[in-house]
Structure formats: structure tokens, C-alpha cells
Amino acid sequence: xLLEAIPLSELQAPLRKTALNAxxxxxxxxxxxxxxxxxxxDCCGLVAEHMAVRTGVGVFDVSHMGDIQFRGPGSxxxxxxxxxxxxxxxxxxxxxxxxxxxxxxxFVDDVVVHKxxxxxxxxxxxxxxxxxxxxxxxxxIGGMPRVHMSDYSDHYTQLAIQGPRAAETLRKLxxxxxxxxxxxxxxxxxxxxLHNVMIARTGYTGEDGFEIYIPSDEATSARVWxxxxxxGAEFGILACGLGARNxxxxxxxxxxxxxxxxxAINVFEAGLGRYAKLDKGDxxxxxxxxxxxxxxxxKRKLVGLEMVERGIGRDGYPVFSLDGKRLxxxxxGSPAPFLKKNIAMAxxxxxxxxxxxxxxxxxxxxxxxxxVVALPFYKRTRKxx
Amino acid sequence: MTYPATYRYTKEHEWIQVDGSTGNVGITDYAQDSxxxxxxxxxxxxxxxxxxxxxxxxVESVKAVSDLFSPVSGTVAAVNEELKDKPETINTDANxxxxxxxxxxxxxxxxxxxxxxxxxxxxSEETGH
Numbered sequence: 392x393l394l395e396a397i398p399l400s401e402l403q404a405p406l407r408k409t410a411l412n413a414x415x416x417x418x419x420x421x422x423x424x425x426x427x428x429x430x431x432x433d434c435c436g437l438v439a440e441h442m443a444v445r446t447g448v449g450v451f452d453v454s455h456m457g458d459i460q461f462r463g464p465g466s467x468x469x470x471x472x473x474x475x476x477x478x479x480x481x482x483x484x485x486x487x488x489x490x491x492x493x494x495x496x497x498f499v500d501d502v503v504v505h506k507x508x509x510x511x512x513x514x515x516x517x518x519x520x521x522x523x524x525x526x527x528x529x530x531x532i533g534g535m536p537r538v539h540m541s542d543y544s545d546h547y548t549q550l551a552i553q554g555p556r557a558a559e560t561l562r563k564l565x566x567x568x569x570x571x572x573x574x575x576x577x578x579x580x581x582x583x584x585l586h587n588v589m590i591a592r593t594g595y596t597g598e599d600g601f602e603i604y605i606p607s608d609e610a611t612s613a614r615v616w617x618x619x620x621x622x623g624a625e626f627g628i629l630a631c632g633l634g635a636r637n638x639x640x641x642x643x644x645x646x647x648x649x650x651x652x653x654x655a656i657n658v659f660e661a662g663l664g665r666y667a668k669l670d671k672g673d674x675x676x677x678x679x680x681x682x683x684x685x686x687x688x689x690k691r692k693l694v695g696l697e698m699v700e701r702g703i704g705r706d707g708y709p710v711f712s713l714d715g716k717r718l719x720x721x722x723x724g725s726p727a728p729f730l731k732k733n734i735a736m737a738x739x740x741x742x743x744x745x746x747x748x749x750x751x752x753x754x755x756x757x758x759x760x761x762x763v764v765a766l767p768f769y770k771r772t773r774k775x776x
Numbered sequence: 777m778t779y780p781a782t783y784r785y786t787k788e789h790e791w792i793q794v795d796g797s798t799g800n801v802g803i804t805d806y807a808q809d810s811x812x813x814x815x816x817x818x819x820x821x822x823x824x825x826x827x828x829x830x831x832x833x834x835v836e837s838v839k840a841v842s843d844l845f846s847p848v849s850g851t852v853a854a855v856n857e858e859l860k861d862k863p864e865t866i867n868t869d870a871n872x873x874x875x876x877x878x879x880x881x882x883x884x885x886x887x888x889x890x891x892x893x894x895x896x897x898x899x900s901e902e903t904g905h
């Protein structure tokens with residue numbers, strides 16, 4: 392068999408590193424190039440990490456993600472123009488899922504918008520699109536009055552502590568009462584002796600959990616990482632890599648830029664229309680979305696698939712109707728470690744999108760049956776504590 | 777990681793354990809470790825022919841698909857059916873988990889394969905392990 396060589400030595404074009412890079416390498420994590428970043432893909436075994444998050448707690452280094460802050464009386468107007476959700480509905484300490492769109496209604500990136508104070512907003516952006524997003528933001532809001540944009544991406548080490556025992560884990564490290572932070576809200580508090588750490592009840596796993604933003608110097612980052620692992624040890628905490636991050640978000644039916652969303656896919660096709668508040672006023676992409684609606688909606692849609700016959704439908708595999716018509720291709724597909732099924736998301740013409748529709752995925756030349764199932768594949772049942 | 781001295785190896789990380797005119801084929805400890813948790817194995821049927829250096833099936837982890845290449849030419853004499861339901865057995869013990877038994881077409885082909893020492897050297901050169 393052919394295996395991708397994953398050399399442990401430096402590559403010729405140096406990859407970017409988070410502050411925890413040495414820690415990951417010392418722990419013998421398998422590393423991978425993710426969008427130009429040297430990141431752990433597998434720390435203790437993908438399946439073990441995935442299951443730790445679903446049943447206990449896991450911790451991820453997501454410092455490669457970007458952070459753009461807007462300040463000034465004009466910051467709300469800037470965010471409203473850039474992002475499709477209605478930021479005027481956010482309270483201080485509240486966040487929401489949103490996206491920046493191109494004028495044709497397709498995606499620049501998906502983001503989480505945080506209202507830090509009346510004139511202060513933070514948007515968290517994807518690692519793979521950081522530079523593009525920053526350029527886009529400057530271009531769109533450049534002429535707007537009384538708003539200042541700062542790129543704080545390298546200032547933070549961002550850790551995601553996720554799972555049903557995440558709150559119990561973090562509780563040991565902070566005096567902040569975590570039970571007062573509702574889902575998608577955030578606050579600032581002391582964590583591991585550090586002051587004014589942003590603690591957000593957000594994540595990308597479908598579980599309860601928190602993301603904390605700490606100073607990005609190596610010593611502090613390593614110390615906090617170690618303290619989180621120690622605090623979570625009694626709950627079976629594992630350090631988790633990008634492999635588990637992907638299978639977790641796939642089970643939860645969450646989009647990944649470059650797969651379910653991109654500059655070739657519009658908001659309605661992606662099933663994210665509920666986050667586009669067309670009534671809030673103008674934003675980049677709004678006109679295009681209204682035209683799509685007026686024309687009867689999208690012609691293709693994102694569906695969930697579950698393999699019915701033996702086989703694993705993966706990213707890029709074509710999808711056919713049972714009588715051989717090509718419908719589209721899989722955007723993300725993989726075995727689901729918790730659900731113990733082989734699942735995928737794919738774009739198909741809307742007329743093939745009804746639940747239980749049977750389709751055929753082409754896997755190395757063979758057509759293997761799958762059926763359309765509801766998204767998300769997995770939804771957690773426990774309430775946040 | 778261990779590589780039994782009585783086996784022969786390919787640069788594609790398969791091993792063959794020859795016993796007279798037949799050989800059991802599996803994947804190496806290095807391969808199973810690189811792949812991670814194996815979730816799916818696709819093997820040929822008894823009676824199929826295989827050709828040295830050509831693919832005869834695939835093994836899949838959660839993250840990736842890897843083709844399997846036959847070390848030798850011959851006919852498939854037996855297939856390890858247990859791997860259909862328990863593919864993870866390969867991770868537990870790659871050196872004793874056979875995938876196929878091949879009736880060799882030409883026993884001399886085995887001599888062209890790597891010894892355990894040559895295979896270990898090959899891996900350390902390729903990846904710095």
C-alpha cells in the first residue's frame with residue numbers, strides 16, 4: 392500500500408506554528424499541514440479522541456484560527472455590512488454564527504461574531520482563509536467611518552475544551568461561575584491565574600464546551616494546556632487533533648469551508664438561510680440572496696447521506712441516482728466513530744433531496760447504495776450545566 | 777515496532793510469510809500505525825488472480841484509503857473473512873493478522889522482496905523514524 396510520508400523534519404517551505412507546536416511534537420502527535428499550519432491531526436488515536444469528546448472531555452489547540460476586532464462607534468455598521476446575520480440583536484456577552492458573503496451570495500468564510508461591548512466586536516475566522524478574510528474586510532469596510540479594524544490572530548492561543556465533562560474540567564481552573572454562561576454566550580474571567588481571559592461557550596463538536604483565549608506566548612500556552620489536561624484527567628481527557636475535529640463536526644452536521652461552503656456555493660444551497668437576516672438592512676450579498684429567493688430558491692441543496700451498503704463514501708466521491716444520473720459529489724464523508732455508521736454530506740438537485748431517497752455513491756468504480764437522512768446526524772441530549 | 781525476520785517485505789508496506797508453495801500476506805506494523813484505526817478492508821475473492829506489484833484491494837482508516845499491492849503473483853487460496861467485521865484486528869497485531877493466502881505462481885519472486893533488515897532501513901530513510 393502507499394502511505395503518505397509524514398516527515399517529522401522541517402519541510403522546505405516552513406509551516407506556521409501555534410505556540411503549542413513544541414508541546415504537540417513532544418507528545419508525539421502525528422502532524423499535518425493544514426492550510427499552511429503545522430498542526431496535530433492525531434494525538435492519541437482519532438477514534439479515542441472522538442469518543443472522549445462525546446462521552447467525557449477533549450481539548451483542542453485551535454490557535455491557528457483568526458481573530459479580527461472592530462472598534463469604534465461605526466463598528467456595528469461595519470459588522471452589519473460584512474456579515475449576514477443581524478448583529479444588532481446581540482447583547483454584550485453574546486455571540487452568533489454568521490458568514491461573510493461575496494456580492495453573488497456565496498461564501499467568503501463562515502464566522503462567529505462576538506459583541507464585546509457597545510462599540511467593540513470580535514469575529515473569529517477560519518485558519519485556512521485568514522489572509523483572504525483580512526483583505527476582504529479591509530476592502531469592504533475601508534471607507535466606512537469611525538471604525539478601526541485590528542487583526543489579533545497571533546495574539547491568542549485558543550483552546551477548545553469540549554464534551555459533557557468540559558464544564559467540570561474548566562470549573563477547576565476558574566472562579567467564574569460557568570453555569571451562568573449560556574450556549575453561545577461568553578464572559579471574561581480568571582483562568583489558570585490569568586486575568587481577563589475570554590471564556591466562550593462555543594465550539595465545533597456538537598457537544599457542550601468552552602473556548603478560552605489566552606496570551607499566545609509559549610510558556611503561558613504550555614502551562615495552561617498542561618493544567619487543562621491535569622484538570623480533565625479524572626474525566627478521561629484526551630488531547631485531540633484535527634482528525635477528530637473533523638469527524639466530530641461532521642457527525643454534528645457542521646459546515647467546513649472549502650467543503651460544504653465556498654465561493655461557489657450560496658447560502659440557501661448550504662441550508663444556512665436562517666442565519667441570513669434579509670430584513671435587517673443591506674449587507675454584501677443580500678441582493679443576490681433576494682434574487683435567488685425570488686427565482687424560487689436554490690436548485691441544489693446540501694443533504695446528509697448514510698451508506699446503506701458496505702463501503703465508505705468520502706470527500707469528492709460522485710453521487711448518482713439509482714438509474715445512473717450524476718447528481719453531485721460528496722463534500723465531506725467519513726466513518727462516524729460515535730454513530731458507528733458511514734456518513735457524508737453532498738449537494739444534490741433539490742428534487743433528490745427528500746428524506747430516505749436512495750442514491751448510489753461511486754467508490755473506486757463501484758456504485759454503493761446510500762440514503763438521504765436528516766441533518767444533523769448527531770444531536771446531543773444533555774443540557775448545559 | 778517489530779518486523780519478523782522470517783517474513784519478506786515490499787516498499788508498499790506489505791509482508792509475506794511463505795510456507796512452501798503458498799504465502800500469507802499482511803500489512804506491516806509501521807503501516808497500521810500510520811493508518812490509525814482501521815475500519816474497512818476490501819479484499820478479493822478466493823480464486824481471483826493477483827499480480828506482483830498490482831493492487832488487490834484496499835484498507836481504510838477513518839481518515840484515509842490505502843491501496844494494497846500484491847508482493848507476488850498467484851491465485852487467492854483463502855481470504856481472512858473475520859476482517860469484514862473486525863478490521864481493527866490488524867491494528868492490534870499487524871504481524872500475525874493475515875489478509876490473504878496466495879498460491880504462488882513463481883516462488884522465486886519472493887527472493888526479490890526486502891528482508892526485515894532492508895525494510896527497516898527503508899522506513900528509517902523514508903521518514904526519519
